[in-house]
Amino acid sequence: MTVFGCAGCDAVLSGQLAQVALPVHVHQKWGNGLLPVLMEPGTYAVDLEPSGPPWLSWSEIGADEAAARGVFAPARALSFGPPGAIVIAPGDARGTVLIPDRCGGCCCGLDGRDGPNLACAQCGQPVATRIDDCSLWQAVWFAPNAVRALPDNQPTGRTTGWDWQKWQSVPPVAPDGRWSPRWAAAVRAGLAHLLAASEGTPVALPNGPITDTFGHALDALLPAGTPTKTVTLAGPGLPTREFTGRILLVPQHPQTRERWLASTTAKTVPMPADAWKQLASSGEPLLLPVTGGLPDGVQRDDPLPRYPWEPLRPDWGVFLHTLARIPAVREPWLRRIYDRVKDHPYARPF
Known part of the structure; x- marks a missing residue:
């Protein structure tokens, strides 16, 4: 401490x-x-x-x-x-x-x-x-x-392990139905890294929360065509798979900010630990009607899960701040995206 x-x-x-x-x-x-x-x-x-x-x-x-x-x-x-x-x-x-x-x-x-x-x-x-x-x-x-x-004699409180089950996840939607600003910032920073990893070519996204999170923005910012790379969620607790030809969405350690699988030769896109855990565990459990007390693992159907009342729009400020600090932004295709967003921050998809 x-x-x-x-x-x-x-x-x-x-x-x-x-x-x-x-x-x-x-x-x-x-x-x-x-x-x-x-x-x-x-x-x-x-x-x-x-x-x-x-x-x-x-x-x-x-x-x-x-x-x-x-x-x-x-x-x-x-x-x-x-x-x-x-x-x-x-x-x-x-x-x-x-x-x-x-x-x-x-x-x-x-x-x-x-x-x-x-x-x-x-x-x-x-x-x-x-x-x-x-x-x-x-x-x-x-x-x-x-x-x-x-000087302080108390333990530092820092850990370097990947005990991801103890991490908190960030809820994407605030109680009032708006997008959570923490979620919005994490997605915007991740989008900047994901664009750089795409090298300007279309990417394939898996059905589910990753497509819901990044699909709209990537459709607007990358050219159409046959994808040459696949985006995959990777991290502690997930099955190990062949990473060739894949872009990996990986967590950053909540205390050290180290990327998971930092030594891999695959392209990695860092996500804050709380946002990564939300993507890794965002599948909604089936709502089952029951009588009597609720057994473990059964979710109440009241209140209903929160859903946003508007599409997710990238936070252009966080996006530009992050993208400006990625060396790949000097490549012409990515610099054009940077300049376009900087000059027209409220155009699609922002």
Whole structure:
């Protein structure tokens, strides 16, 4: 476990936290209402990309320098601030106070536009940014150079095994019938990797949840024709099969972000563990009428399973952010897709 303290005075600024992978929806903007807390209580994640000012435009940076920083397609601007911002749940913050003149926001709360808006209550140094405005995931971001890990004798809480049965799956549909923003972000990031793995040729999808998830977007973005590759779900707990000529949808470890079967020569498409588990276990059990108590394994028919009230549309922001960081986007066919979505973000299938 890790406890973060102020780099200036060593005051404790967090509870005990276990490190997990950075959520794929970390920078997502969704809808116009309040979103839940980004991080599970008792966890933290590190963003390895630079954050904060100074910001430079693409024309100032140039393609070669941007590629050296891991960005391979034009973006409006890139941060040249320090990497390593640490994100936690607001409820896990300790010993901080708001900085009144840095509490700007767009509508319903704080969006961090004025820089760090939380100070260490002991020494007064700015240490973090609270985010809770509408359309943004609620979080506290520790500035990379403002905090440090304090000595802690508790176990780290990190595991590297593939005990997938203990993973939580993300429900695709929210209680109000809208698509879950977490599900939407996971699918959009996966779509970017799936396009790159297709190499611009049609792909065959298995009937069922994978087609329901990716089929509409791939039909719109890839040319029609005879598929040359088949998309297959692969991962722990699934039968091992011949992977030649297949694109594998594989899970990323929820704590280490390692891809399952990372050593394979087959093309792999990473999916967050919670989204991968949903695809791997999304078959609906048969609803059987019974009398008396419900035996184990029988699902109630009330309430009915949730179904969305509109088609799934890829989140173009997450899609572009992910695609820009895949080297294959420099290939002409994929760059055309990137530019098309960037210039017309609400056209089909977005």
